[in-house]
Amino acid sequence: MKSFIDRLNKxxxxxxxxxxMSALMVNASVDFLALKxxxxxxxxxxxxxxxxxxxxxxxxxxxxxxGKKTKTTYMATKLxxxxxxxxxKALEDMIRQSE
Amino acid sequence: MKSFIDRLNKxxxxxxxxxxMSALMVNASVDFLALKxxxxxxxxxxxxxxxxxxxxxxxxxxxxxxGKKTKTTYMATKLxxxxxxxxxKALEDMIRQSE
DNA sequence: TAAAAGCACTTTGAATTACAAAGTATATTA
DNA sequence: TAATATACTTTGTAATTCAAAGTGCTTTTA
Numbered sequence: 001m002k003s004f005i006d007r008l009n010k011x012x013x014x015x016x017x018x019x020x021m022s023a024l025m026v027n028a029s030v031d032f033l034a035l036k037x038x039x040x041x042x043x044x045x046x047x048x049x050x051x052x053x054x055x056x057x058x059x060x061x062x063x064x065x066x067g068k069k070t071k072t073t074y075m076a077t078k079l080x081x082x083x084x085x086x087x088x089k090a091l092e093d094m095i096r097q098s099e
Numbered sequence: 100m101k102s103f104i105d106r107l108n109k110x111x112x113x114x115x116x117x118x119x120m121s122a123l124m125v126n127a128s129v130d131f132l133a134l135k136x137x138x139x140x141x142x143x144x145x146x147x148x149x150x151x152x153x154x155x156x157x158x159x160x161x162x163x164x165x166g167k168k169t170k171t172t173y174m175a176t177k178l179x180x181x182x183x184x185x186x187x188k189a190l191e192d193m194i195r196q197s198e
Numbered sequence: 199t200a201a202a203a204g205c206a207c208t209t210t211g212a213a214t215t216a217c218a219a220a221g222t223a224t225a226t227t228a
Numbered sequence: 229t230a231a232t233a234t235a236c237t238t239t240g241t242a243a244t245t246c247a248a249a250g251t252g253c254t255t256t257t258a
Contacts, residue, residue, distance in 0.1 A: 003137060004121070004137070005117070005138055005139070006139070008114050008117075010114075013112065013113070013114055014112070014245080015104045015107050016104065016245090018107075018193070019102075019103060019193065022103070022193050022194050022196065023196070025194070032205075032206060036206095038102060039102060040102045040105070041246090042246075042248080043206065044207080044208075044246080044248075044249090045246055045247070046206095046207095047207055047208075048208090048246085051207095067254095068253090068255095069254060069255080070205090070253085072205090072206065072207090088194065094117070094121050095121050095124070095187065097122070097125045113215085113216080115216090131234075131236085132235085135235095140217090141217075141218055141219080142234085142235065142236070143217075143218065143219075143220090143236080143237080144216075144217055144218070145235095145236095146235075146236055146237075147216080147217085147237090148216090150236095150237095166225090167224090167225065167226095168225055168234080169224085169225095169234090169235085171234085171235065
């Protein structure tokens with residue numbers, strides 16, 4: 001039998017990654033600057049957490065041109081949504097010690 | 100205005116400390132061995148997380164004699180319960196992006 | 199039009215955190 | 229009495245997190 005904490009996803013343990021995912025769960029897409037302001041982090045720090053979530057394929061990046069400038073937006077992938085919901089369920093179960 | 104992630108309590112970011120607190124929220128008291136088995140961690144690791152929560156006065160230790168042997172049990176303090184509930188509320192707010 | 203500033207990063211290095219393993223003291227069981 | 233168990237502490241390392249600085253491009257400002 002798996003313990004409660006093993007069902008928690010390590011990718012979402014960090015508050016910033018949790019914040020990124022939360023933002024991308026309620027908003028179809030969010031850009032870099034908005035995330036940076038929402039989470040109040042340095043851009044280097046944000047970029048590295050974004051990269052971590054990207055590598056896991058929990059979030060996807062879209063780069064498009066607005067005139068000559070690139071605009072980068074992020075969104076949760078299907079997998080990311082599934083895993084995040086699992087994580088939340090595991091959290092809930094642990095807190096309520098159900099099962 | 101405080102961002103969502105600032106309202107999360109760093110003490111509860113780690114999964115093991117989160118697990119300890121969860122266990123102590125639903126059980127009046129839990130002993131070392133039970134926590135160790137519940138969380139499936141080495142005793143050194145568990146002890147250090149317990150110490151961290153103790154220093155913050157989120158949990159309290161009770162040592163009593165059962166015959167000649169000491170029995171150690173842990174329980175959440177009033178402060179610990181308050182802070183944990185705040186943390187859960189902050190988590191919820193962040194996930195639902197309310198406020 | 200040259201300089202400054204903004205955006206979205208990457209790289210670097212350092213501080214913090216988390217962890218296993220080993221050691222300790224006491225008590226119990228074989 | 230030797231082995232095992234409990235509840236730790238100590239030590240050292242590995243992993244994680246983070247700020248700061250640097251980069252390349254674009255836009256704004258003087």
